[in-house]
Amino acid sequence: MPVTTVGLDADDTLWHNETIFRLTHDRFVGLLADHGDRAVLEARLAEVEGRNLRLYGYGVKGFTLSMIETAMELTGGEAPPHVVREILAAGREMLAHPVEPLAGVDEALAKLSERYRLVLITKGDLIDQERKLAASGLGDLFAAVEIVSEKRPGTYARVFTRHGTGPTEAVMAGNSLKSDVLPALEDGCFAAHIPYPITWAHEMADAPVDHPRFAALDSISDLPAWIESAAG
Numbered sequence: 658m659p660v661t662t663v664g665l666d667a668d669d670t671l672w673h674n675e676t677i678f679r680l681t682h683d684r685f686v687g688l689l690a691d692h693g694d695r696a697v698l699e700a701r702l703a704e705v706e707g708r709n710l711r712l713y714g715y716g717v718k719g720f721t722l723s724m725i726e727t728a729m730e731l732t733g734g735e736a737p738p739h740v741v742r743e744i745l746a747a748g749r750e751m752l753a754h755p756v757e758p759l760a761g762v763d764e765a766l767a768k769l770s771e772r773y774r775l776v777l778i779t780k781g782d783l784i785d786q787e788r789k790l791a792a793s794g795l796g797d798l799f800a801a802v803e804i805v806s807e808k809r810p811g812t813y814a815r816v817f818t819r820h821g822t823g824p825t826e827a828v829m830a831g832n833s834l835k836s837d838v839l840p841a842l843e844d845g846c847f848a849a850h851i852p853y854p855i856t857w858a859h860e861m862a863d864a865p866v867d868h869p870r871f872a873a874l875d876s877i878s879d880l881p882a883w884i885e886s887a888a889g
Contacts (some may be wrong), residue, residue, distance in 0.1 A: 660847065660884055662821030663769050664813065666831025667779035667786060669853040670877070671766075672756050672793055678720065679855060681747045685724050688740050692731040702727045703858050710859070714806050716782035721748030752785055756792035761878035763795075768881045770798045776820045777802045778813070778829070780836065808836040813844040828884050830877070835862035842868055847887050851877050 668674030686698050693701070705727045706720065713719030724744045728736040769775060777799045779786055786804050790796050801820040805812055817827040824845040831837025832853040839862060841848040847870045865871050872883050 660826055660828055660887065661774060662776060662817055662827040663773045663880075663884065664776045664778045664816065664827060664829040664841070664846075665766075666829075666833065666837045667777055667789065668781065669832040669855075670759075670830065670837070670851055671762050671795060672758055672789065675853060675855040675857055677751055677754050678857070681720075681724075681751055684747050685727075685744065688743055689728060689731055698727075698731070701731060705730070707859060714782070715780040716785055717748055717751045718782055718785075720751075721745065724748075752788075756789045758793055758795060759877070761876055765877045765880055766795060766798045769884070773828075773884070774800045774821055776800060776816060778808070778816055779804055780806065780808060808833075808840055810840045810843040813841045813846050817844075817846065828887070830874075830880055832856070833860040833862075834864055835860045838862075838871065839865065842870055846870065847884070848872075849874050849880055849883060851880065 665671065682699065682702070685702065686695050689698050692698070702724065706723045709719060709723050709726070713722055721744060725736070725741060728740055728744065766775065775798055777790065781804065783804050790802065803816050803820070813827070813829055814824045817824045821827050828847040828849060829837055829841035830849040830851055832851055833856070834850055838848040838850050842865060849872045850864065851874050864873060870887070872887070874880060874883060
């Protein structure tokens with residue numbers, strides 16, 4: 658069965674994202690150091706983030722609100738004004754952070770675009786994701802862009818039917834097993850996991866190692882050759 662369409666995740670697949678979040682985590686821990694050690698602060702922030710995902714969705718803005726809420730909980734509702742100001746400043750800096758494609762991305766996407774229709778499929782804040790795509794210089798390589806609130810079974814079937822020839826003739830590639838691989842396989846796609854050094858706790862999942870349409874790649878540079886072999 659031929660592959661006609663390739664879907665690609667954005668954050669931590671095409672450019673750095675979680676590294677920037679981790680730097681802000683460190684800044685948050687430093688601000689609240691009087692209210693617990695790193696493990697306690699990280700666990701509370703992760704709990705609040707998970708609780709808020711259904712309300713705020715993914716991205717910097719929701720993360721910033723979760724940091725403020727965590728600070729309020731840890732201080733009994735009396736977070737010092739300078740802490741709130743620092744958290745807001747950290748959020749603004751994340752939103753303005755430069756975007757630089759990861760190693761091998763330019764070459765891999767250029768090669769893929771010669772043979773396949775490319776679709777960017779990403780979660781997160783609409784404005785921020787549009788900004789990052791524009792700043793990356795990769796936008797012209799994509800035939801379509803889908804910024805979704807969540808990646809779950811049904812998402813990829815809908816996107817690849819709209820922008821391709823259906824999920825069975827599509828590949829989804831990304832760094833998250835939970836979001837980019839498992840639901841894509843369930844929808845009938847091929848799926849490739851491209852690892853990033855850091856994985857957000859809410860994106861952890863086990864690899865479907867025995868699935869005939871799954872591949873674990875070392876880098877995005879391996880994606881064009883794998884798709885060619887899978888399509889054969």
